[in-house]
Amino acid sequence: MSDDAIGSTMRILGEDPASGGIKVLIETDEDIWHLYNVIEVGDLVTASTTRREEKAADKLRAERAEKKRMTLGVRMEKIEFSEEDLRLKLLGTIETGPQDIGQHHTLILENGDSLTISKPHWRETQLERIKRAVADSKKPRIVFVSLDQDDATIAVLRQYGLKEVVSIRSGRSGKQYAEKPQVDGYHAEIASKLEPLIEPNMPVVLLGPGFEKETLADDLKRMRPDLFGKTYVYHTGQCGMAGINELLKAGMGADVLRDSSVGSEIEAVERLMSEISKPEGLGTYGTEEVRNASLAGAVDLLLILDSKVREQDLDDVVRAVESQKGTVMVVSGQHDGGKSLASLGGMGAILRYKLG
Template identity: 40%
Template sequence: MRVLLRDMKHGKIKLVAESLDDLWHLQHIVEPGDIVVSSTWRRERKKSDKTRPERLEKRRVTLSLRVEKVEFYKHANRLKILGIIVDGEDIGRHHSFNLGLGSILTVIKEWKPHLIHRIKEAVRSSKKPRVLLVALDDSSAELALVRQYGLEELGTIFFHGRGKRYAVKSSDEKEEFFKLVKAINEVIFREGIQKLIVAGPGFVKERFAEFLQEKFPELYQKMEMDSVSSGGRAGLYEIVRRGTVERVSKEDRLSYETLLVEKLMSEIARSGLATYGKDEVKRAASIGSIKKLLVSDKLLRSGQVEAILEEVRKTRGDVVIISTEHDAGRQLLALGGLAALLRFRM
């Protein structure tokens, strides 16, 4: 994400969405009641004497909408902002902005501290290396992109006639590796990946690394290798939990959120320095006990916890918004979407 204009006197910030992660951030930045200004397509309205109305051409216009609803379509790389036109043509009518990569918009609102922090984080994250994960075992390779909101699982490549019960010929394995490299290179080209993490149980990952070193030295230079207990989807999330992604990409958001939730669950299990649920967290905030407040992005959008957020900031606690697009975020949501790591017991 890039910031083109920042005019806090008038509550105005102009932004460019440069990635799918940026569109996800905007889903949580733009709220009902905000004014959003952007360029859009709209059909001309003309009076006609003809019985059968002619199809009107669309033309480019700049409109300001008072936002009613925001929808994020991650599989289509789109963000849809729906609202009522308050400036431009057809004031009072409904319209929607369909934003994609490269879209420019101005958001006018009363900016809360956590939203300003979110924009800064999105700008900083756009400069970090992008990471592709491969969980590799004897029978398959599972691929996933590391997004700021979680893992985007890209699919599975199955190795035919492979597995612990089958003897593997070197030539057959190389054919499967060529197939895997083709898939990896397609993702790297499409997404601009700078780092590749290959992990799994057993020795197949080492053989794949040797194959890359011999046949694809440039790809080998991008690769980091790690050991996990299983392949498949479970292997992907184990890579994240082990902190490998964080080490490779430096301060990776997904790893950070996952490790925080894991620490929370550990403290809760041993009745340690943690609490959850709105009433308990509110009480902890009132006595300055909260070190880190963990808030589900879904709960935050409901507007029910603003007072608690302000109380935590006053006592110099950190507020961390946790995405519900990944497993750790869904764990927090199961606890009510609100929890805290504490400085001292209540």
């Protein structure tokens, strides 16, 4: 494995070709999601962790003994991703370390932690995933506020999908609304919920039916021009999460969305569904159909669900598409586009020409 194969970044701390090990530093929530898609059962994961000291002479004392920090290598048996607290939970058997070889242990990994992943063989799709994590970390997340005059929903677009953060009721009475204060209380509450989510240069997208979004845009810029300078306003027929999904499916038409992997994935799946629905369309789906089209050099865009990449070795299909200058996109199962692709069996392709 060369440096070029995995990308050059501070998050790749080192690699050992002899053991097939790559050492990674987790710097963002998205890194955790990418690693969940790379680590598989049978891998050896080595990381700093805590475990009670071994005290064979006094089992009762051992139960109450203080936990000590140590580095353990754990052979993977189960991998879990917690979207709620954004942690990676890795369960398996201790294979290397100062104690308890052969016993079970759980590694809990989150932002700031480093780990070494050792595999007998790295698949191209897994190396590509690490490379993608490097590239995507440079792209901004997007914060959405989907609202009308009664309710607002704030959601964050991460690389692995859309996450609702909070809902806010306007609580307006007719009198309050008639008074028109300098900054509306409803809008002030939205701003207070947005402030901890926003980072410099992070796009904020305001959307919904009616004119409430335009008024909010004005109020946000008046309150914090430094924070809400990069604000985009879009009209949708619905508000809430339904409105955000409506906007994502429409492609938004702005660089703000095209710079996000989720936006590109949803748009690509929509294109695939459209081609499949046409009588003479250039869309195909299903593992065997897509594999045959790939090996025939007929695939322009290959879409694979991330869970399918985790579960199967599809390197031959990926190599076939890339060798014919086609594009390969791994789609997250966490958003509506991924769910649509899952309903097609997790694999689909847009073809250059119709196969006989």
